[in-house]
Amino acid sequence: MKKILTALAASTIFITPAHAGVVFSDDFDAENGGASQLNYAGFANFDVEDGTVDIIKEPGFGLSCNTGSCVDLDGSTNDGGMLITQQIFSFSAGQLVSLSVDASGNQRGFADDNFDFGFRSIGADVMFNDRVVTFGSGPTINAGDFTGPESFGFLDLAQDRPFEQFVFSFTAGAAGSVKAFVRTSSADSVGPIVDNFSVSIGGVPEPTTWAFLIFGFGAIGGAMRSKNARKRSSVSTKVSYS
Numbered sequence: 009m010k011k012i013l014t015a016l017a018a019s020t021i022f023i024t025p026a027h028a029g030v031v032f033s034d035d036f037d038a039e040n041g042g043a044s045q046l047n048y049a050g051f052a053n054f055d056v057e058d059g060t061v062d063i064i065k066e067p068g069f070g071l072s073c074n075t076g077s078c079v080d081l082d083g084s085t086n087d088g089g090m091l092i093t094q095q096i097f098s099f100s101a102g103q104l105v106s107l108s109v110d111a112s113g114n115q116r117g118f119a120d121d122n123f124d125f126g127f128r129s130i131g132a133d134v135m136f137n138d139r140v141v142t143f144g145s146g147p148t149i150n151a152g153d154f155t156g157p158e159s160f161g162f163l164d165l166a167q168d169r170p171f172e173q174f175v176f177s178f179t180a181g182a183a184g185s186v187k188a189f190v191r192t193s194s195a196d197s198v199g200p201i202v203d204n205f206s207v208s209i210g211g212v213p214e215p216t217t218w219a220f221l222i223f224g225f226g227a228i229g230g231a232m233r234s235k236n237a238r239k240r241s242s243v244s245t246k247v248s249y250s
């Protein structure tokens with residue numbers, strides 16, 4: 009056990025800088041050589057799942073990006089998709105994990121689009137504690153704790169809503185690993201536009217959390233064995249936007 013404690017301490021200190029910050033960011037500007045491409049799936053840092061997306065170099069298709077290039081989350085197959093990081097983000101108990109992404113409405117006068125932004129666990133379910141969701145200039149919601157395979161904020165994004173910053177964050181109740189994603193259920197080839205996607209991990213666990221870390225490792229092992237039925241949790245705003 010002493011060796012395990014030493015290894016945990018060493019790895020955590022090594023991985024976690026005193027003032028941890030952005031661990032991943034992508035502005036899409038170098039994507040596809042800076043050119044637009046419908047139904048694009050060649051992202052350097054993302055996989056496309058559950059549909060198609062387009063890479064847009066403004067002013068391609070009459071669209072504005074927040075900078076350079078951006079992504080239409082509904083490609084050209086009437087089957088909006090999910091953009092999920094290839095990178096896996098691991099964290100320790102007590103660390104604050106955040107996704108920030110800029111998003112606008114579809115900008116083309118089509119119906120408002122559903123927009124999800126959050127995290128999906130890799131392996132064991134994640135303890136998404138103290139969730140905080142910021143909807144641009146709209147409300148910030150404290151969404152409480154949830155343990156499960158996936159958690160995210162969502163809203164109907166008005167088609168003419170300008171770019172704003174959407175943030176989903178949680179405090180890890182135990183060590184774990186996630187990927188970050190954005191997605192839409194839009195199915196008319198005209199979806200939300202996203203840009204400037206980043207993930208931050210911050211906060212250093214206090215020495216008193218070592219025991220909790222050990223417990224977390226044990227809990228993960230148990231969860232992997234039990235294969236319990238999975239649940240999803242999401243949070244939204246009921247506020248309508250002008």
Ligand SMILES: [Ca+2]
Pocket residue numbers: 035036037073074075076077078203204
């Ligand atoms: Ca960009």
Ligand SMILES: [Ca+2]
Pocket residue numbers: 062080082083084197198199
């Ligand atoms: Ca499209």
Ligand SMILES: [Ca+2]
Pocket residue numbers: 082114118119120121194195196197198199
């Ligand atoms: Ca749409």
